[in-house]
Amino acid sequence: MRNRESAQKIDDAAAAWAAKIDRGLNTEEQAELDAWLAADKRRVGALARGYALWIHAGRAGAVAVPDPNPIEVERPQITRRALLVGGAAAASLAGIGVFAILREQPGGIATEIGEIRRVALLDGSAVTLDTASRIRVAYQSFERRVTLLAGQAYFEVAEDPARPFLVEVENILVQSLGSAFSISTAAGLPISIAVSTGRVALSRYVNGVTTSIARLEANTSIDVAGRGDVSLQAVHTLDPVELDRTLAWREGKLSFAGETLVEASQRFARYSAVRIVVDPTLADERITGLFAANDPRGFAKAVAVSLYARYEENEKEIRLVRPAVIKK
């Protein structure tokens, strides 16, 4: 039964034919294709499927744009050289800027744990990436699209009415209307959007349909559930102090106003490998204050002092323990 051509082999040939159909077949090739198809019905199916995927891929590009390397299209000669050399050898000063952007493209622009970085984009806009964050930039003639893949980012947008600036996170699209705003995404938490100047329009993409869901003015924020969920929480108005707090991470600071100790420890965990382990009896203590994000020890010591807790440390973690003698 199984001495016939494998589905994998058929797929190989089908992919080749799909690429040829895409560029156009000559009469001879057409006859060859007809003969190939006539020999096994599965070949017809494999080619139909391959071509359908080819069409589908174009649609994917319209929704979530991966790595179009816009610079490369504009300046093929420089890019070509950078690609050929492929490494540090392309060290002419003129090449470095382009090269840096190119290198960043495949996985997007990313920050390491503990790193906070402000990056200028090609159009004069700027993005600040929080710790362990990643974006993908896709600029085209008709739009500027950035996908937030992980973490948190703050966008300062250079307006260009002819080319809308869109930030995509999961299935939420945020369009800037002359604005600066931050977006954060984290597993298990809603997507959080805060606007500091201008306005943004929010829409949601489900099953090929984009639906407008809200408009946010400056000094407001919203939490939106991501993929699949259509629930929408209320818009919060932020006073200037709250807004500063929300955006404090851009200066490498963590600002708390009544978060629990566990929540605060989790925020610190995003900025370094050091973990703060909290005694369950201390978990719900409320924390207020402004702390350096890269200094979990300093934070834990301050907490220990104010909560009468004991501070312990080893290579792996910091522990906050309630001493047995002091009962609350």
Added chain:
Amino acid sequence: MRGRQTLVTIALHSSRKVVMKNQYDTRGSWLAEHVLPHEPGLRSWLRRSARLSEADIDDLIQETYANLFTRPSVADIADPRSYTYQVARSILLQNLRRAKIVTIEAVADVSSLNVTAAAPSAEQLVEGYCELQRVTDAIEAMPSQTRRAFWMRRVEGMSQRQVAQALNLSENTVEKHIMRGIRLLMDQFGRGGKPPRQASMTRTDNDVEHGTQGGNEKSRVSSEN
């Protein structure tokens, strides 16, 4: 007389060419929209309910697409998802009946396979989005030069010739990159969201590489005829 016949043949061929391309674009577009999003679900249904091997599933999927592609019209298909499942199920039954060694239980099992029981779940309603994401991920995972050529042709709408000029490659090489990109999509899309099997990926890469370098998948194909 003879001369006239030749003329007719040429005319047929050239109109055929247009028809062919149209069929791939129009029916391909319908398949992309209405069938591809359900393929991962169909595969896992076949795996679970009909207990088919991956190789048998691959065969069956190809036959299902063949049926849908050669169908004179798809305008009358109101529910493409359940129609696709029915097509797969009836091909499976046919194949089982035709096979020399087949137990009556196997046929009975498949006959009772409930197509409607595979109704879309809540998650599948956002499947369309996830499918696009899956394709996007597959494009991202392509080797860089392949991804570049694929992207310029497919998303930016440049012709293969224009891509060749922009990347300073031969048109033949661009065609190979497109082929390779499509081949990777075919392989990655099918596995229903599971991480690609290591063995399969490696083998596929070699196959594609071989085709690219030899530039001669045609000879391989024709030798099998």
